[in-house]
Amino acid sequence: MNYELLGITVLWTFLYGYLIVASIDFGAGFFNYYTTLTGRGQIVKKVINRYLSPVWEVTNVFLIFFYVGLVGFFPSLAFYYGTALLVPGSIAIVLIALRGSYYAFHHYGHKESSWYQLLYGATGLLIPASLSVVLTISEGGYMTVNGDSVSLNYSELFTSFYAWAVVLLAIVSVLYISACFLTFYSHKAKDKGAFDLLRGYALFWSAPTILASFLVFLAMSRHNPDHFNRMMDVSWLFALSFLFFLGAVYFIWKKKNLGLSFILVMLQFATAFFGYGASHLPYVLYPYVTIYDSFTNETMAIALVLAFIAGLLLLVPSLYLLLRLFLFDNEYVEGKR
Amino acid sequence: MFEYDPVLYSRILTGLTLAFHTIFSTLGVGVPLLIALAEWIGIRRNDEHYHLLARRWARGYIITVAVGVVTGTAIALQLSLLWPNFMQVAGQTISLPLFLETFAFFFEAIFLGIYLYTWDRFKNKMIHLLLLIPVALGATMSGFFITTVNGFMNAPLGFNLENGVLTGINPIMAMFNPATPTKMAHVLSSAYLTSACVLAAIAAFMILRGRNHVYHKKALHLSMVVAFVCAISTALIGDLSGKYLAKYQPEKLAAAEWHFETVEEASLILGGILDENNEVKYALEIPYALSILAHGTPGSEVIGLEEFPEEQWPPLVVHYLFDLMVAIGMFLAFISFIYVFMKWRKKSNELNKPLLWLIVSSGPLAMLAIEAGWFFTEEGRQPWILRGYMTTAEGATTSGYVDVMLYLFIVLYVILAVSAVTVLRRTFKENPVERELEKRGIE
Ligand code: HDD
Ligand code: HEM
Ligand code: HEM
Numbered sequence: 058m059n060y061e062l063l064g065i066t067v068l069w070t071f072l073y074g075y076l077i078v079a080s081i082d083f084g085a086g087f088f089n090y091y092t093t094l095t096g097r098g099q100i101v102k103k104v105i106n107r108y109l110s111p112v113w114e115v116t117n118v119f120l121i122f123f124y125v126g127l128v129g130f131f132p133s134l135a136f137y138y139g140t141a142l143l144v145p146g147s148i149a150i151v152l153i154a155l156r157g158s159y160y161a162f163h164h165y166g167h168k169e170s171s172w173y174q175l176l177y178g179a180t181g182l183l184i185p186a187s188l189s190v191v192l193t194i195s196e197g198g199y200m201t202v203n204g205d206s207v208s209l210n211y212s213e214l215f216t217s218f219y220a221w222a223v224v225l226l227a228i229v230s231v232l233y234i235s236a237c238f239l240t241f242y243s244h245k246a247k248d249k250g251a252f253d254l255l256r257g258y259a260l261f262w263s264a265p266t267i268l269a270s271f272l273v274f275l276a277m278s279r280h281n282p283d284h285f286n287r288m289m290d291v292s293w294l295f296a297l298s299f300l301f302f303l304g305a306v307y308f309i310w311k312k313k314n315l316g317l318s319f320i321l322v323m324l325q326f327a328t329a330f331f332g333y334g335a336s337h338l339p340y341v342l343y344p345y346v347t348i349y350d351s352f353t354n355e356t357m358a359i360a361l362v363l364a365f366i367a368g369l370l371l372l373v374p375s376l377y378l379l380l381r382l383f384l385f386d387n388e389y390v391e392g393k394r
Numbered sequence: 395m396f397e398y399d400p401v402l403y404s405r406i407l408t409g410l411t412l413a414f415h416t417i418f419s420t421l422g423v424g425v426p427l428l429i430a431l432a433e434w435i436g437i438r439r440n441d442e443h444y445h446l447l448a449r450r451w452a453r454g455y456i457i458t459v460a461v462g463v464v465t466g467t468a469i470a471l472q473l474s475l476l477w478p479n480f481m482q483v484a485g486q487t488i489s490l491p492l493f494l495e496t497f498a499f500f501f502e503a504i505f506l507g508i509y510l511y512t513w514d515r516f517k518n519k520m521i522h523l524l525l526l527i528p529v530a531l532g533a534t535m536s537g538f539f540i541t542t543v544n545g546f547m548n549a550p551l552g553f554n555l556e557n558g559v560l561t562g563i564n565p566i567m568a569m570f571n572p573a574t575p576t577k578m579a580h581v582l583s584s585a586y587l588t589s590a591c592v593l594a595a596i597a598a599f600m601i602l603r604g605r606n607h608v609y610h611k612k613a614l615h616l617s618m619v620v621a622f623v624c625a626i627s628t629a630l631i632g633d634l635s636g637k638y639l640a641k642y643q644p645e646k647l648a649a650a651e652w653h654f655e656t657v658e659e660a661s662l663i664l665g666g667i668l669d670e671n672n673e674v675k676y677a678l679e680i681p682y683a684l685s686i687l688a689h690g691t692p693g694s695e696v697i698g699l700e701e702f703p704e705e706q707w708p709p710l711v712v713h714y715l716f717d718l719m720v721a722i723g724m725f726l727a728f729i730s731f732i733y734v735f736m737k738w739r740k741k742s743n744e745l746n747k748p749l750l751w752l753i754v755s756s757g758p759l760a761m762l763a764i765e766a767g768w769f770f771t772e773e774g775r776q777p778w779i780l781r782g783y784m785t786t787a788e789g790a791t792t793s794g795y796v797d798v799m800l801y802l803f804i805v806l807y808v809i810l811a812v813s814a815v816t817v818l819r820r821t822f823k824e825n826p827v828e829r830e831l832e833k834r835g836i837e
Pocket of ligand 3: 418419459465473534537
């Protein structure tokens with residue numbers, strides 16, 4: 058494996074990590090608001106306070122990590138995306154900022170403010186929508202490059218069927234992933250009320266997830282046939298993803314093996330996400346930039362890889378400790394500590 | 395009215411975001427040290443007051459961290475959005491510390507999460523304190539890494555640029571550029587100083603308000619002692635920073651001192667104004683002091699601005715920023731010394747009203763010194779973004795709407811500032827120390 062491929066694989070893995078942990082978080086925001094409106098707010102709130110509050114900063118760092126790594130490994134990408142994404146990027150920053158401050162403020166501001174809850178719920182759907190724009194743009198066709206001047210073609214973007222299909226998939230998947238996780242967590246917490254409610258949400262959002270995926274396939278075949286054909290070359294990954302999906306939904310439906318069912322959800326997205334990513338290569342921005350022509354110099358690449366390995370040695374035990382204390386500690390999960 | 399200029403707006407937006415972020419990141423670096431000291435003393439002396447102090451400081455700290463994290467995320471992404479050309483070069487040369495910084499954040503975030511939610515979970519209190527070490531270490535390391543990036547912008551090293559092609563890249567050399575040692579030491583020391591002053595100011599304010607519980611006096615004492623030590627070290631390291639400038643960025647030092655001609659036995663200029671012929675008026679001159687600041691001996695030669703083409707002069711207003719920072723530094727050293735001295739003499743009352751009011755002022759003033767220091771060093775680097783290699787205008791984005799984004803972020807920061815202040819006030823008002831002491835059965 059060459060450095061280019063190694064670099065992008067590491068980054069893609071971190072983006073995948075962000076996809077999972079952030080989806081749990083984003084979806085929880087939506088469910089929190091929705092259940093408050095329908096008068097069942099307490100149920101989800103407890104899970105949010107006990108599980109999500111201790112780890113939200115960690116979630117954020119996944120995103121930063123991906124971004125900083127991208128700039129380090131592929132500096133020219135910073136140039137293309139940086140110039141084109143000023144407006145959508147800034148909007149995403151503002152949304153992330155409002156949401157991040159929510160935890161601290163909400164957690165310690167003793168009064169429940171419905172305004173903040175709305176914010177928390179709404180950003181949960183708007184952030185994935187705005188971040189998904191980056192993936193959409195990477196398919197090409199929305200950006201005009203003229204020598205040193207790069208610009209985004211907004212009308213093209215907003216009227217594109219493909220772009221909307223991706224937004225839809227992003228939102229639906231967020232709700233599905235989040236509901237599946239919360240089902241598992243409330244089961245562990247032995248919170249029957251929450252479990253029944255969340256299990257309902259998980260089942261409800263499962264079918265739309267698959268439908269939205271098909272929609273994206275369809276749109277892709279028209280928008281970027283080249284990429285679509287390469288996706289067909291790895292179609293076994295997508296088939297596998299579908300099987301994982303069936304397994305996950307089956308267990309949730311049967312109310313058994315919920316831990317395993319969430320692992321299946323993670324595998325469902327892992328296979329699809331890596332299938333999409335692998336077939337995207339070598340391009341990182343159709344048709345202008347590939348991983349090879351945007352790559353950093355070899356010295357920096359080696360330094361970054363070494364730093365990455367050293368960092369992992371530090372982080373994996375720490376993350377393990379965090380999860381042990383808050384996710385796998387039954388007494389904590391059940392609210393006895 | 396104005397012609398749209400993306401460079402200008404990018405500069406304003408960057409300055410705004412960093413000025414806002416630095417308030418919170420400075421506290422983010424400094425406060426864990428004070429929390430750790432309080433908890434440690436609490437364990438050593440088995441004094442519940444110090445435990446509560448650590449707990450309450452940590453409660454305020456998490457709110458400043460939250461704002462620090464979100465504004466930090468903003469600045470990180472903004473660097474690419476506003477300075478894409480610069481980041482393309484920076485990515486090749488200095489991305490190692492940026493990358494390492496995220497690990498430091500990661501580390502800090504994980505242990506902060508654990509620390510905050512496990513106050514009573516361990517039988518051995520030392521274990522809980524140990525959890526704070528990675529937090530403080532992570533914060534310090536992130537301050538260190540980001541400062542090396544800034545140092546690199548001031549004194550680029552570790553690459554060759556020939557006809558627009560980068561060769562011979564050495565990330566370690568880039569990180570440990572000549573600016574790094576003094577900059578890092580000064581930034582860390584001033585962050586500890588500022589955090590101590592802010593916490594001391596709060597305690598002094600409480601005592602002035604008539605809260606005479608010994609808890610507040612302990613808080614005041616601990617933070618003032620830290621402030622004293624750090625005020626001295628900040629000033630000493632600041633002196634070393636001056637020597638760094640004299641050697642590697644003489645134009646910045648000269649601009650800070652309105653020092654136009656290269657002379658020996660140069661005198662230091664305080665305050666004053668410049669007339670249209672660049673003559674200094676109404677200023678206080680301290681003979682030999684600039685030579686001492688620059689090289690340590692009164693007779694040495696200090697390079698003046700005349701040796702640089704005028705279009706490469708930094709804006710001369712940085713003089714006031716430099717003076718402001720130094721003046722505040724002296725003031726902080728002075729009052730913390732008075733406090734420590736009076737406390738040590740036992741006979742005198744260190745809790746007299748005038749001194750307490752001065753301590754209250756030290757919190758905001760220290761923060762002002764941080765801002766002045768940063769604006770001085772960043773403006774003093776102009777017109778360069780990467781000194782000697784790339785000008786700020788070359789590094790900037792060319793895209794439209796930077797002005798609209800500026801307004802968007804102004805609104806965001808107003809919202810964040812107002813909510814942070816409201817939440818902090820509410821948290822501590824609704825739960826005063828006296829009540830919490832009772833509730834926890836401490837007395
Ligand atoms: C509480 C804050 C504070 C205080 C009291 C001082 N400083 Fe400072 N100073 C900073 C906070 C700061 C800073 C915010 O940390 C800066 C901005 C950029 C940097 O590297 O550190 C800085 C930069 C800075 C620089 C420029 C370094 C560079 O560009 O690389 C010099 C020469 C000094 N300082 C010198 C002093 C002296 C002689 C002081 C005497 C008391 C002093 N500072 C007090
Ligand atoms: C946290 C305290 C900081 C403050 C208050 C601050 C303030 C500023 C200000 C006012 C400017 C605009 C200068 C001008 O264009 O006239 C600026 C520019 C800039 N700063 Fe800083 N800065 C800080 C730290 C840093 C650090 C640590 C970095 C390095 C990563 C950095 C990177 C930049 C960049 C890339 C620019 C734009 C280019 C330029 O104007 O030279 N800043 N900053
Ligand atoms: C004097 C300059 C700076 C110092 C001392 C500093 C320090 C810190 C600290 C300690 C934090 C953690 C939050 C907290 O504990 O309060 C933080 C957050 C952050 N800072 Fe800064 N910072 C500085 C400037 C910058 C600059 C120029 C950048 C952009 C490259 C940046 C990027 C970030 C990011 C991305 C975060 C959020 C990390 C997360 O998601 O946890 N910082 N900073």
